[in-house]
Amino acid sequence: MVQLSSTLLIALSAVAVHGLPFFKRIDQTIADSTTQWVAACNAAGGGSQCSTLSVNAFETLLIGAGVCDQQNAADSMITLAKQLNNNANMISLAQIFAQQPRNTPTSQAVPYCQQAPNNTELNGYYQCQFSGANQQVFVGNLQVGAAGTIPFGLTTPVSPPGSCPANPSGPIADGDQLVNITTNPGTPATGSGQGNATASAASGSGSVTATATATTATATETESSECGGDDDDDGEETTTTAPTATAATSTATSSSSSSSFLLSNGQKAQQQNAQFSSLTSSTSCTAGTNACVNGDFAQCVDGAYVTTSCGSGLSCFALPLVNSAGTSITCATESDAASRIANTGATGGVTGSSS
Numbered sequence: 197m198v199q200l201s202s203t204l205l206i207a208l209s210a211v212a213v214h215g216l217p218f219f220k221r222i223d224q225t226i227a228d229s230t231t232q233w234v235a236a237c238n239a240a241g242g243g244s245q246c247s248t249l250s251v252n253a254f255e256t257l258l259i260g261a262g263v264c265d266q267q268n269a270a271d272s273m274i275t276l277a278k279q280l281n282n283n284a285n286m287i288s289l290a291q292i293f294a295q296q297p298r299n300t301p302t303s304q305a306v307p308y309c310q311q312a313p314n315n316t317e318l319n320g321y322y323q324c325q326f327s328g329a330n331q332q333v334f335v336g337n338l339q340v341g342a343a344g345t346i347p348f349g350l351t352t353p354v355s356p357p358g359s360c361p362a363n364p365s366g367p368i369a370d371g372d373q374l375v376n377i378t379t380n381p382g383t384p385a386t387g388s389g390q391g392n393a394t395a396s397a398a399s400g401s402g403s404v405t406a407t408a409t410a411t412t413a414t415a416t417e418t419e420s421s422e423c424g425g426d427d428d429d430d431g432e433e434t435t436t437t438a439p440t441a442t443a444a445t446s447t448a449t450s451s452s453s454s455s456s457f458l459l460s461n462g463q464k465a466q467q468q469n470a471q472f473s474s475l476t477s478s479t480s481c482t483a484g485t486n487a488c489v490n491g492d493f494a495q496c497v498d499g500a501y502v503t504t505s506c507g508s509g510l511s512c513f514a515l516p517l518v519n520s521a522g523t524s525i526t527c528a529t530e531s532d533a534a535s536r537i538a539n540t541g542a543t544g545g546v547t548g549s550s551s
């Protein structure tokens with residue numbers, strides 16, 4: 197233990213020399229962010245586009261996503277809603293999705309998109325932040341007030357810091373889903389960049405009423421079909437990101453209470469990754485299951501996989517949970533996947549087959 201500590205100290209001071217603090221990542225179960233929207237979409241007759249847009253959307257909450265990707269995804273969700281008779285539930289839920297906090301790699305607030313959305317229903321909406329994030333310093337070490345730290349169309353920093361129209365009192369708890377907290381997207385912020393309120397009047401902010409209740413059962417079903425898409429470790433609120441492999445060792449050591457399932461989670465992830473390598477988009481599947489097909493995130497819809505690209509540099513993997521027994525299927529870099537599996541003690545790489 198003494199040896200480990202001194203190794204850790206060396207690792208940390210090496211990190212300090214490079215000017216990086218010991219960062220903490222804040223993440224979430226990203227698939228939860230669109231479960232209700234998918235249910236509303238299915239109920240409105242959106243078919244396979246519902247899950248495709250959903251996967252595209254929840255992946256924009258990952259740390260690698262572009263600053264406007266979340267807004268663009270919400271735009272696509274609203275564009276589809278308009279094709280489905282202006283479905284008001286889908287529009288409200290997309291407005292809430294646009295405000296879901298994104299993962300932060302560094303416990304710093306995440307910058308805001310600086311472009312107008314295509315659909316006026318999104319004017320004045322921007323994401324909340326997680327409460328564990330530093331609301332004064334944004335990812336990229338931007339101080340509040342710097343470019344990117346004030347939502348598009350506004351001229352002063354968000355007040356209170358970390359809030360958004362759907363949760364005007366402040367940031368939300370780390371890992372929480374706005375869509376679980378409220379059915380009301382809130383009153384969009386007004387500012388110089390505001391567009392036209394005519395269309396948004398039809399969307400009826402906060403009008404998730406009888407229909408939303410009616411789709412609750414569907415939402416529950418759909419949710420199990422989307423239990424993958426979990427970002428990062430386990431979707432629990434926070435995880436300590438180890439900047440070096442040595443520091444990661446200490447993370448694993450400190451969580452010895454969970455060691456009973458860590459190794460088996462790692463081995464289970466390896467088995468799944470090995471199985472996934474034989475899947476193709478024509479492999480038949482059980483509705484509601486998730487998998488990886490040729491590196492793409494795949495959801496089984498009507499007995500066939502619907503795949504979604506993970507985006508550049510990322511591929512789909514089964515990864516071990518760290519706080520409970522099980523695995524999650526998500527997009528990650530190959531090296532991140534390999535190190536998460538190795539951290540459980542499982543040897544042989546992502547599929548367990550390399551020596």
Ligand SMILES: *[C@@H]1O[C@H](CO)[C@@H](O)[C@H](O)[C@H]1NC(C)=O
Nearest residue numbers: 267268269271272275313314
């Ligand atoms: C926004 O509109 C532009 C121009 O019509 C289009 O090219 C783009 O794909 C749209 N983006 C989204 C997310 O709907």
Ligand SMILES: *[C@@H]1O[C@H](CO)[C@@H](O)[C@H](O)[C@H]1NC(C)=O
Nearest residue numbers: 225228371372373375376419
């Ligand atoms: C959100 O609600 C769903 C459905 O009730 C639940 O399964 C999920 O765990 C909730 N997520 C969070 C972060 O509260």
Ligand SMILES: *[C@@H]1O[C@H](CO)[C@@H](O)[C@H](O)[C@H]1NC(C)=O
Nearest residue numbers: 316389390391392393394395
């Ligand atoms: C809002 O829409 C109306 C009708 O389409 C139009 O006449 C008006 O100029 C628009 N206002 C803004 C601020 O875009």
